[in-house]
Amino acid sequence: MSAGQPPFDSPEIRRLTPVIGPGHTYGSVTDKISAIVLTRPTSFGWFVGFSIAFTLMGLMTVAIAWLVMKGTGIWGINIPIGWGFAIVNFVWWIGIGHAGTLISAILFLLNQKWRTSINRFAEAMTLFAVACAGIFPLIHTGRPWMAFYMMPYPSTMGLWPQFRSPLIWDVFAVSTYGTVSLLFWFVGLIPDLATLRDRSVKKPLKIIYGTLAMGWRGSASHWHRYQSAYLLLAGLATPLVLSVHTVVSFDFAVAIVPGWHTTIFPPYFVAGAIYSGFAMVLTIAIPLRKVYGLEDFITMRHLDNMAKVMLATGLIVAYGYFFEFFMSLYSGNKFDVFLVQQRLHGPYAPFYYALIICNILTPQLLWFYKMRHNVAVLFIMSIVVNIGMWLERFVIVVISLTRDFVPSAWGRYSPTFWDWATFIGTMGMFVTLLFLFVRVLPAISIAEMRELVAETSEEKK
Amino acid sequence: MQHRRDIYGVIGEFGTPEELIHAVEKVRAEGYHQFEAYAPFPVEGLSEAMGLKRNLVPAITLLGGLAGGIGGFFFQYWVAAITYPLNVGGRPLNSWPAFIPVTFELTILGASLAAVFGMLALNKLPQPNHPVFNVARFTHASSDRFFVCIESKDPNFHLEKCSRLLQEVHAHHVTEVALDYF
Numbered sequence: 001m002s003a004g005q006p007p008f009d010s011p012e013i014r015r016l017t018p019v020i021g022p023g024h025t026y027g028s029v030t031d032k033i034s035a036i037v038l039t040r041p042t043s044f045g046w047f048v049g050f051s052i053a054f055t056l057m058g059l060m061t062v063a064i065a066w067l068v069m070k071g072t073g074i075w076g077i078n079i080p081i082g083w084g085f086a087i088v089n090f091v092w093w094i095g096i097g098h099a100g101t102l103i104s105a106i107l108f109l110l111n112q113k114w115r116t117s118i119n120r121f122a123e124a125m126t127l128f129a130v131a132c133a134g135i136f137p138l139i140h141t142g143r144p145w146m147a148f149y150m151m152p153y154p155s156t157m158g159l160w161p162q163f164r165s166p167l168i169w170d171v172f173a174v175s176t177y178g179t180v181s182l183l184f185w186f187v188g189l190i191p192d193l194a195t196l197r198d199r200s201v202k203k204p205l206k207i208i209y210g211t212l213a214m215g216w217r218g219s220a221s222h223w224h225r226y227q228s229a230y231l232l233l234a235g236l237a238t239p240l241v242l243s244v245h246t247v248v249s250f251d252f253a254v255a256i257v258p259g260w261h262t263t264i265f266p267p268y269f270v271a272g273a274i275y276s277g278f279a280m281v282l283t284i285a286i287p288l289r290k291v292y293g294l295e296d297f298i299t300m301r302h303l304d305n306m307a308k309v310m311l312a313t314g315l316i317v318a319y320g321y322f323f324e325f326f327m328s329l330y331s332g333n334k335f336d337v338f339l340v341q342q343r344l345h346g347p348y349a350p351f352y353y354a355l356i357i358c359n360i361l362t363p364q365l366l367w368f369y370k371m372r373h374n375v376a377v378l379f380i381m382s383i384v385v386n387i388g389m390w391l392e393r394f395v396i397v398v399i400s401l402t403r404d405f406v407p408s409a410w411g412r413y414s415p416t417f418w419d420w421a422t423f424i425g426t427m428g429m430f431v432t433l434l435f436l437f438v439r440v441l442p443a444i445s446i447a448e449m450r451e452l453v454a455e456t457s458e459e460k461k
Numbered sequence: 462m463q464h465r466r467d468i469y470g471v472i473g474e475f476g477t478p479e480e481l482i483h484a485v486e487k488v489r490a491e492g493y494h495q496f497e498a499y500a501p502f503p504v505e506g507l508s509e510a511m512g513l514k515r516n517l518v519p520a521i522t523l524l525g526g527l528a529g530g531i532g533g534f535f536f537q538y539w540v541a542a543i544t545y546p547l548n549v550g551g552r553p554l555n556s557w558p559a560f561i562p563v564t565f566e567l568t569i570l571g572a573s574l575a576a577v578f579g580m581l582a583l584n585k586l587p588q589p590n591h592p593v594f595n596v597a598r599f600t601h602a603s604s605d606r607f608f609v610c611i612e613s614k615d616p617n618f619h620l621e622k623c624s625r626l627l628q629e630v631h632a633h634h635v636t637e638v639a640l641d642y643f
Contacts, residue, residue: 173562
């Protein structure tokens with residue numbers, strides 16, 4: 001915390017906590033954020049972190065290469081558990097992506113000023129999480145080089161995709177989500193790329209940033225159309241983000257498998273996605289502001305608000321768990337009742353209890369002001385929630401598939417080394433991309449921070 | 462009338478958004494039409510001061526969304542009912558509720574692509590170079606300074622008069638903008 005900022009330990013002062021530290025001007029925010037990319041030397045810590053992440057990404061490459069050579073038999077999947085880690089991880093990653101779009105689109109439409117300093121890297125996080133998510137269904141097909149079969153194109157076989165299938169809906173939802181997130185992120189970056197072009201000294205950097213900025217010069221008529229486009233994109237991304245996890249939940253809910261065939265799945269999947277996404281934003285924001293000294297821009301107000309969003313969505317998720325449980329019992333359907341018993345007493349019961357502890361019990365600490373303002377607690381809690389949300393998908397996929405209708409079809413599932421290698425490898429890829437992102441692009445939107453400076457200086461008058 | 466075809470215009474620099482808006486209002490009141498303001502962020506009230514009308518981006522976005530949605534739906538209809546009909550337990554081939562998720566996604570996709578590429582096209586971007594980049598101090602237009610440029614193609618353009626006008630509204634530096642690109 002920089003000198004001159006009020007302490008954050010009393011509720012009276014908290015009301016006055018700014019979304020940007022005092023004394024900043026258009027020039028100072030520009031200098032501070034662009035310096036991270038342009039002038040600040042690459043630290044030893046960056047290389048260490050990048051190397052570790054890149055090594056893990058290498059592990060993913062090896063795991064995928066081995067998969068391509070050997071087939072999906074190297075994984076723990078079997079009949080009846082055909083989905084396993086691939087789908088658990090897919091749903092987990094795609095859920096994490098949701099917070100980025102929520103912050104950049106929904107909070108933009110709601111005119112929440114505190115979104116400004118966190119939206120850029122949250123959007124980047126979305127893109128990288130969607131990239132990680134996309135890998136799993138692709139390699140889960142077993143023959144990823146045939147994945148283009150899912151795209152509608154006039155083939156010589158006269159074959160077309162089955163548009164009534166949730167799996168094809170998923171292809172369209174996830175690829176649209178990836179594309180729109182990329183557009184939204186890039187449009188937001190254009191003015192900042194122009195800033196980097198104008199401030200970089202080295203010729204190659206000028207050429208690279210200049211090409212990406214496309215000759216942006218900030219003229220009034222350009223801004224006029226830019227703002228229209230940005231607002232429209234925010235309006236379009238809002239229903240999109242809600243639809244993506246809804247479609248992902250259809251992959252489950254349209255099937256008749258016990259524990260999946262429920263109408264509560266879409267809203268509860270969306271709430272869970274936002275929950276895990278905000279947890280991941282906190283996991284990234286806390287080290288980022290510390291390492292790059294961005295406490296003036298990502299203030300305690302941001303962390304506090306994100307913790308509150310986590311608490312709220314966590315309660316929606318808890319409500320979802322409760323009604324999932326209640327409806328199974330209330331329905332009197334013997335398969336559904338049996339599934340509840342399996343969750344509580346079956347071979348995978350420890351995962352279910354761990355999930356309840358991580359997702360429902362621990363986050364209740366966020367009711368307390370002291371906890372929301374303790375950075376270490378928030379960081380640990382964000383990781384606990386991420387683990388909890390992963391367990392949720394594990395419980396949904398594995399318990400239902402190991403215990404379907406006929407006892408002769410029951411089975412067991414345990415992941416192999418290659419399952420873990422692929423999963424941890426995608427985490428490596430995610431972190432690698434984040435490291436590259438903070439090094440070469442402004443992690444906070446400079447143009448929007450200048451706008452925030454203008455707005456806060458107007459308020460003072 | 463002194464028409465100058467050898468320069469792009471004359472540009473003045475300002476320190477705050479308020480000065481910029483004041484300058485724009487003054488330049489417009491003096492009867493100039495071919496001028497442009499430059500700012501490092503979207504300044505509130507600048508579009509109104511410039512007299513910019515509603516732009517075409519929303520209309521293009523609507524068309525993109527309609528094309529994506531209508532095209533997407535009938536494409537699925539054509540695939541599922543005409544060119545590749547599959548009889549699944551005697552259910553109707555035009556099972557339209559099942560086509561809604563993809564129709565929705567393609568509506569959003571079409572509208573978003575139209576919004577972004579429509580905005581870029583209307584702004585005539587990418588445009589790698591522009592005469593205003595010839596002004597050395599224009600690099601500040603992307604960080605902390607605001608600019609107004611009166612262009613020589615304006616019928617009332619007169620170098621001295623325009624420079625004087627910009628100085629009257631308290632521009633910090635007033636310079637000519639060269640036309641040549643390199």
